[in-house]
Amino acid sequence: MGPIQYEHDEPVFHARWEARVYALTRALRFADKNGNIDASRHAIEQLPPADYLRMSYYEKWLVRAEAQARKLAADSAASKNPVLKADMVSSMIAKGSSARRDVSIKPAFAAGERVRARDIHPAGHTRLPRYARGKLGRIARDHGVFVFPDTRAHFQGDKPQHVYSVRFDARELWGSQANPRDGVYVDLWEDYLEPA
Amino acid sequence: MSHEHQTVPSDLTLRVKALESLLVEKGLVDAAALDVLIDTYEHKVGPRNGARVVARAWVDPAFKQRLLSNGTAAIAELGYGGSQGEDMVVVENTPQLHNLVVCTLCSCYPWPVLGLPPVWYKSAPYRSRSVIDPRGVLREFGIEPGDDVEVRVWDSTAEVRYLVLPERPAGSEKLSEDELTRLVTRDSMIGVAKVKLP
Numbered sequence: 102m103g104p105i106q107y108e109h110d111e112p113v114f115h116a117r118w119e120a121r122v123y124a125l126t127r128a129l130r131f132a133d134k135n136g137n138i139d140a141s142r143h144a145i146e147q148l149p150p151a152d153y154l155r156m157s158y159y160e161k162w163l164v165r166a167e168a169q170a171r172k173l174a175a176d177s178a179a180s181k182n183p184v185l186k187a188d189m190v191s192s193m194i195a196k197g198s199s200a201r202r203d204v205s206i207k208p209a210f211a212a213g214e215r216v217r218a219r220d221i222h223p224a225g226h227t228r229l230p231r232y233a234r235g236k237l238g239r240i241a242r243d244h245g246v247f248v249f250p251d252t253r254a255h256f257q258g259d260k261p262q263h264v265y266s267v268r269f270d271a272r273e274l275w276g277s278q279a280n281p282r283d284g285v286y287v288d289l290w291e292d293y294l295e296p297a
Numbered sequence: 298m299s300h301e302h303q304t305v306p307s308d309l310t311l312r313v314k315a316l317e318s319l320l321v322e323k324g325l326v327d328a329a330a331l332d333v334l335i336d337t338y339e340h341k342v343g344p345r346n347g348a349r350v351v352a353r354a355w356v357d358p359a360f361k362q363r364l365l366s367n368g369t370a371a372i373a374e375l376g377y378g379g380s381q382g383e384d385m386v387v388v389e390n391t392p393q394l395h396n397l398v399v400c401t402l403c404s405c406y407p408w409p410v411l412g413l414p415p416v417w418y419k420s421a422p423y424r425s426r427s428v429i430d431p432r433g434v435l436r437e438f439g440i441e442p443g444d445d446v447e448v449r450v451w452d453s454t455a456e457v458r459y460l461v462l463p464e465r466p467a468g469s470e471k472l473s474e475d476e477l478t479r480l481v482t483r484d485s486m487i488g489v490a491k492v493k494l495p
Contacts, residue, residue: 102422105437111415113339118313123338123413124331125317132325142403158404158419163313170316173325180324187329190337199383200456228454230401232428244384244457264455266386275429282447285428288455 119159126162129169131185131193136169138198139254143226144168200248202261209291210265214240217297218267218289226254229293233285236274237297238267241286249290262291343412346377347460348481350387350410351492352474355465365389368460372410382409382458388451389462390488395442396461397435397488399427400453407458411483418487428452438489461488468494 114120130136144165145153153161173179185193210216220235221227228250242265249260267289271279320326350372354361364371368385372378378385385407388396400406401424406414417423427434431448435441442448451459463485469477484490 102425105417105420105422105426105434107417107438108415113343113413114335115416116310118310120335120339121313121317121331124334125313125320125326127334128326128330129320145403154421158416160309163309163316167312167316170320170325174319174323182325184325184327185330186327187333190330190333193380194337194342195379197379197381197383201384228402230452230454232401244386244455247456264457266457271431280432280444280448282444283431283449284447285450285452287452288457290455 114159118163122159122163122166126166127193128185129166129173132179132182133169133173134182135256137253138200139226139248139250140256141165142250143254146226202246202248202259204246204261206246206262208243208263208265210240210243210263210294210296212240212242215297216240216265216267216294218269218287219293219295221293223251225251227251227293229289230287232274233267233269233287233289236269238269238273238287241266241268244288247290249292251290251292260292264288264290265294267294338408338413342409344410344481344483344486345478346375346412347407347410347483347486348478349375350377350460351462351481351486352477354387354462355469355477356474361462364462372460377409379409381405382407384457385410385460386451386457387460387462388449390464392464393445394447394449395435395440395488396449396451396459397427397431398451398453398459398461399424401425401428402452402454405453405458407460410460411486415483435489438484440489440491461486463488463490463492466492466494 145161148161217237218233244264246261247264249262252258252260266286268284268286271283272281274285321328354364360371364387368387372385390396404414404419428450431450453459480492482490485492
């Protein structure tokens with residue numbers, strides 16, 4: 102992977118086009134009432150791997166925004182979508198868009214419990230990182246109930262469920278080269294876990 | 298790989314202009330709103346916000362306790378929250394524990410308190426190596442936690458966003474909250490640096 106290339110006094114955007122792409126992306130998400138952040142992340146993941154690695158960060162955002170614009174431009178009902186105006190920006194940012202759902206669902210796991218991340222390989226979008234699959238961990242905390250990205254990214258419903266911070270010992274993940282004290286905490290939805 | 302942006306092909310500029318023109322013409326985007334968004338993240342929302350949170354926690358033990366037990370609510374007391382900071386968890390560095398934040402899957406980062414992430418945070422080497430070899434990454438950033446220190450890596454795989462509460466540097470006891478705020482760096486709140494006296 103090579104060294105991390107650090108830039109001192111890095112600007113927020115390195116060119117005006119990056120700033121415009123960032124802002125366009127947020128304005129498009131506001132206008133596209135059928136979209137969601139999981140589908141949006143999945144759009145980036147669907148780039149061919151060579152393009153994904155070659156393109157700069159905001160170039161990937163541009164490809165996504167172009168596709169979203171094509172979709173909205175082809176949708177005759179899109180002209181009825183809300184348009185983000187200058188005086189609405191600060192309230193849009195302040196409001197945010199939490200994926201937390203205020204529903205009471207009994208958690209399957211409690212803090213301290215041992216769990217195993219499922220060894221699954223979904224064809225679509227998932228937020229279960231490959232390095233954790235099949236590994237043993239322990240529930241560190243229950244974050245509460247959140248929308249499930251694996252279904253929402255594909256417009257198959259919110260499927261709200263508990264998300265847990267799960268501690269994996271570094272040695273469980275990486276073997277004996279890892280420091281025995283260290284750990285990686287991964288935020289995992291209940292569907293990614295099984296009792297261990 | 299993170300310096301590609303310094304030789305921007307002009308076709309990217311042209312493509313973005315074409316996209317914006319089309320969307321404005323179709324009535325889907327208002328150009329003035331884009332200006333406000335850009336100004337917000339270039340000038341208003343950034344690591345100074347997080348630095349204020351950290352300095353407050355250093356001088357106000359009751360606030361620190363609230364911050365560690367409910368990060369979102371305590372950060373909102375200082376007026377920060379919203380997009381990409383809807384659900385915040387704050388983790389505290391101590392002499393025995395060093396916390397490091399990453400998003401291995403994309404670029405998740407607590408915007409309301411740190412602003413938009415730097416290029417290195419979004420780069421493949423940081424995303425990959427920080428979970429496999431956190432101590433090697435920290436060494437590149439110039440810090441070496443001893444063998445008696447636990448290193449915890451927080452992979453932001455869900456919608457929770459993490460902020461590191463760095464250790465208050467020794468010798469800073471007489472500094473005011475404002476002076477402390479100026480000491481706190483973005484990198485210390487990601488967990489790749491310590492806060493130092495000038």
